[in-house]
Amino acid sequence: MIDLYALTSPNVQKIYIMLEECGLPYKEHFVDVWKGEQYKPEFANINPNNKIPAIVDHDGPGGKPYTVIESGAILLYLAEKTGKFLPKDTAKKYEVLQWLMIQITGVGPMFGQWTHFKLFAPKGNDYSMTRYTSEIKRLYEVLETRLGKVPYLGGQEYSVADIATFPWTRNHDAQGVKWEDNPNLARWFNAINERPAVKAALAKVSVIKSNRETASDDDKDRFFNRGRYARA
Numbered sequence: 001m002i003d004l005y006a007l008t009s010p011n012v013q014k015i016y017i018m019l020e021e022c023g024l025p026y027k028e029h030f031v032d033v034w035k036g037e038q039y040k041p042e043f044a045n046i047n048p049n050n051k052i053p054a055i056v057d058h059d060g061p062g063g064k065p066y067t068v069i070e071s072g073a074i075l076l077y078l079a080e081k082t083g084k085f086l087p088k089d090t091a092k093k094y095e096v097l098q099w100l101m102i103q104i105t106g107v108g109p110m111f112g113q114w115t116h117f118k119l120f121a122p123k124g125n126d127y128s129m130t131r132y133t134s135e136i137k138r139l140y141e142v143l144e145t146r147l148g149k150v151p152y153l154g155g156q157e158y159s160v161a162d163i164a165t166f167p168w169t170r171n172h173d174a175q176g177v178k179w180e181d182n183p184n185l186a187r188w189f190n191a192i193n194e195r196p197a198v199k200a201a202l203a204k205v206s207v208i209k210s211n212r213e214t215a216s217d218d219d220k221d222r223f224f225n226r227g228r229y230a231r232a
Contacts, residue, residue, distance in 0.1 A: 002026040003056040005046060007033060008208050010167035011071040011108065015053045016201035017163050018075055022082045026055075028204075034211040036222050057081070072104045075160040085159045096154030099146070099161035103168065107143075110135045111168045114175065120220060133176070140177050140185065143169075147184035151191075158192070166192045 004019065004026045006012040019026050031037045031052050038050040047054040047069045055074055060066025068077045079086035087093045114132035117125050143165070146153060154161040169189060172179065179186035192198055211219070221227035 001058050003029055003058070005029045005031050005043065005052050005054040005056075006208075007031060007052055008205050008210055009052070010111075010170070012053045013167035013170075013201065013205055014071050014164050015055065015074050015078075016205055017166070017198055018078050018085070018160070020197035020201045021163065021195075022078055022084055024078070024082070030208060032211050033223055034215040034219050036219070039222075072100060072164065075100070075164060079160050085163065087154075087157070087159070092155060096159045096161045099153040100159075100164055102139075102142070103161065103164040107139055107165055107168050110139060111175070115171075116224070120224065136175055137177065140169075140172070140175075140182065144182045144185050147188045152188065158195075162188070162192060166198070 002019065002024055004015060006015065006028060007030060031043055033052065037043060038047075038052065043054075044050060046056065046067055049069060051069070053071055053074060054067065054069045055077075057066045057068070057077075068074045076086070078084075086096055110132060114129075114136050117128045117132060121128065143153070150156060152158050152162050153165060166189065169185070172185075172189075177185075179189065215223070218227070222229050225231065
């Protein structure tokens with residue numbers, strides 16, 4: 001059994017999808033980051049970085065409980081555990097890993113910053129919005145070009161690179177990116193969206209209750225490490 005510490009973010013959605021795709025049994029533990037639950041000692045002992053997702057695999061290496069933090073590391077751990085969604089062939093494996101890294105170092109941070117400045121930052125951030133809007137559209141162009149050459153981001157087969165990237169593209173309309181202008185992305189997105197495991201994962205995420213909509217200004221300041229929570 002795997003304990004999954006989660007809520008609803010794209011990084012969490014990756015792990016839901018991977019667990020469903022791998023057919024692994026898991027138990028959900030919701031950590032409401034909008035209420036500061038990630039800083040409680042019981043979770044901080046699991047992840048000293050105070051972020052979700054995290055997992056505890058009770059059948060880890062040597063048959064002992066094993067904790068994994070950071071969504072990219074969790075995907076790779078589960079891929080190695082099950083032998084799924086990461087090729088064994090060295091060249092093919094590193095093709096997948098390159099595109100996984102693009103998600104981890106590019107798509108995730110840039111799309112996340114766009115969301116922050118769009119929804120949560122004070123007014124008067126025109127430069128920031130221009131910067132991140134331009135960058136996420138550039139990254140969409142990179143993905144569109146790649147998917148014009150191969151069926152999936154890592155090559156010919158569906159892999160952890162697709163599982164990692166897909167959740168970040170679910171808000172493409174709000175980000176000003178239309179699938180009718182990106183036929184390769186549209187094909188890829190629709191193929192993944194129709195996978196039974198993906199549907200099952202997203203159905204679970206859709207019913208999770210979060211306090212994001214009712215978070216107070218202090219809750220938001222704590223979450224974003226600003227105001228009285230800012231480090232001088």
